Amino acid sequence: MNPAKRESSDYIDFLVAAQRSFTCSEAARCQPEASDGPAHDAFTRLLRRQPPDTEALWQETRRLAQPDGGALALDDTTLDKPYARKMELVTRHWSGKHRRVVQGINLLTLLWTDGSALIPCDFRIYDKPWSGKNKNDYFREMVDAAQSRGFQPGYVLFDSWYSSLENLKKVRECGWVWLTQFRCNRLVNPDGAGNVRVDMVEIGPEGRTVSASGGRGYGWVKVLRTVSPNRDVEHWASNDLDLTPERQEALKGQAWGIEQYHRGLKQCCGVERCQARKAEAQRGHIGMAIRAFVRLEVHRLQSGVSWYEAVTNIVRYAIQQYLAQPLYSLNPTA
Numbered sequence: 614m615n616p617a618k619r620e621s622s623d624y625i626d627f628l629v630a631a632q633r634s635f636t637c638s639e640a641a642r643c644q645p646e647a648s649d650g651p652a653h654d655a656f657t658r659l660l661r662r663q664p665p666d667t668e669a670l671w672q673e674t675r676r677l678a679q680p681d682g683g684a685l686a687l688d689d690t691t692l693d694k695p696y697a698r699k700m701e702l703v704t705r706h707w708s709g710k711h712r713r714v715v716q717g718i719n720l721l722t723l724l725w726t727d728g729s730a731l732i733p734c735d736f737r738i739y740d741k742p743w744s745g746k747n748k749n750d751y752f753r754e755m756v757d758a759a760q761s762r763g764f765q766p767g768y769v770l771f772d773s774w775y776s777s778l779e780n781l782k783k784v785r786e787c788g789w790v791w792l793t794q795f796r797c798n799r800l801v802n803p804d805g806a807g808n809v810r811v812d813m814v815e816i817g818p819e820g821r822t823v824s825a826s827g828g829r830g831y832g833w834v835k836v837l838r839t840v841s842p843n844r845d846v847e848h849w850a851s852n853d854l855d856l857t858p859e860r861q862e863a864l865k866g867q868a869w870g871i872e873q874y875h876r877g878l879k880q881c882c883g884v885e886r887c888q889a890r891k892a893e894a895q896r897g898h899i900g901m902a903i904r905a906f907v908r909l910e911v912h913r914l915q916s917g918v919s920w921y922e923a924v925t926n927i928v929r930y931a932i933q934q935y936l937a938q939p940l941y942s943l944n945p946t947a
Contacts, residue, residue, distance in 0.1 A: 619655045621669070621901060628882050628905040630927045635886035635898075660889060663897030667735050670900060671762065673907055678725035678732045680763045684867050686770040687752060689721040689739070690875040692885040692899075701892035702740055720884075720899060721748060723755045725766075726870045728863075731910055733874065733903050735759065738896060749775060753783045760787045768792050768853075770868040773799075776850070781831055785852060792856070792864050795836065795848040801825060811836060811848050822854055837861050874906070881920045882906050 627640045637656035663669075691706040694717045708715045719739035725732045735758055737751040746754075752775050759766075769784050773794040784791045795801075797812040802824035814823065820837035835856045837849045849861055878884045884902035889895055909920040918926075 619659045621659070621663070621904070624656060624659055625901050625905045625908070628902055629908060629924070631883055632924075632928060635883035636888055657889070657894065660887075660894040660897035660901075661891060663893070663900055665893070665896060667737075667900065670736070670904055670907075671734060673904060674725075674732050674734050675762070677730065677907070677911065678734055678764075679727065681765045683725055683727040683730075683766055684768045684770055684864065685734075685759060685764060685766045686724045686726060686868050686871040687721065687755065687775065688724075688772060688871045688875075689719055689748060689774075690879075691715060691717040691719055692879070693717045694885070700890050700895070702738060702895050704739075704742065706739075717885075718895065718899070719748075721751050721755070722871065722874070722903070723759060724871045724874055725764075726867050728867050728870075730914055731870050731874045731877075733907065734762075736900070736903060738899065740892070743892075749777055749780055752780055756780075756783050756787060765789075768851075768864055768867075770864060770871075772868075778825075778831055781825070781852070790851065790853045792849065792851045792853070792861070792868070795850045797846070797848065799848070801836065812846065816848075819858065820856065825850065877909070877920045878902060878906050881909055881924050 623644070624640060627643055628635065631639065631643070637654075637660070640656045641652055691708045691710075693708070693715060694700060694703045695715065697703045697716060702718045703716055704719075705714050706717055706719045707713070708717070721737045721739060722733050723735040725734050735755045737755065739748060739751065741747055752771070756769070766789060769789050769791045771780075771791070771793050773796045776793040776795060776799075781791065795811050797810065799811045800808040801811050801814060802808050803814045803821065805824075811823075814821065814836070816836060816838045820835050822833050823836055825831045825834040833854060834850045834852055835854050837856070837858055839847045839849060839861075841847055849865070851861075882902040882905040884899055887895055887898035889898065906920075909923055912923055913919060
């Protein structure tokens, strides 16, 4: 195999700076002028040669995360592909943005956070038709990977989609504490008299200890009932039996960090905008878009400049350069 003419950093830097078009052709056009400048095929080959694992991301983020503290948050998001007809990896998924099932690529991310930093450490692309794995399989896979990398988080945070009995046991096997949401119809056993829906259980302001999973082998958990700003009733559960409402609210805020990450990844790094049809190219683009986000996040932590302002500054500098030497003007007619 011939050596690549372009490095990952060339494409990652392009993703940080690009505004509208995120194609390989545009990446080639935007490279600094040189006699041996790359063709778009060089970037196409770069994307398709990216390894399928997430080791490159981990090598960049291992020095940023603190494995013996903070929290690990796991969630998925749908990358919109409304016009894709022959693009691999594109299937139908629920979208929290659109509040309905849409066409796209489903991305799962494991994020480390201390309440301020948002550091993606691992990710998976949902591809059940070919891989045979579902989202819960990927959840347990990333938990195993995090444990092998030495993580000892204060909490593992995830939503009700991942609150299956197998997932709760997997986190407990690692010796970790978890916090999740239970759906309103989740069966619990509050007093040993039998299983009832969690929304039918009387829960005081300080929460209540109940037997989880309908008594099917997990044990006791702490459940708290809260009301969201839009008046939805939420049931939060944890194997930390000493969890207080104040601590739960603080952890809920940390869990929201992964939603902020999803928004920044889509709006500032072009993760949804790759037009390649092949699965390996899509995987390569998504992996390098996440690595582009890491660069923006490190800059935010060091300078206090938001991702959006950092990207805008690139455009602002380009406009300043153009205004200093405009290319297009009308010749004087007088």
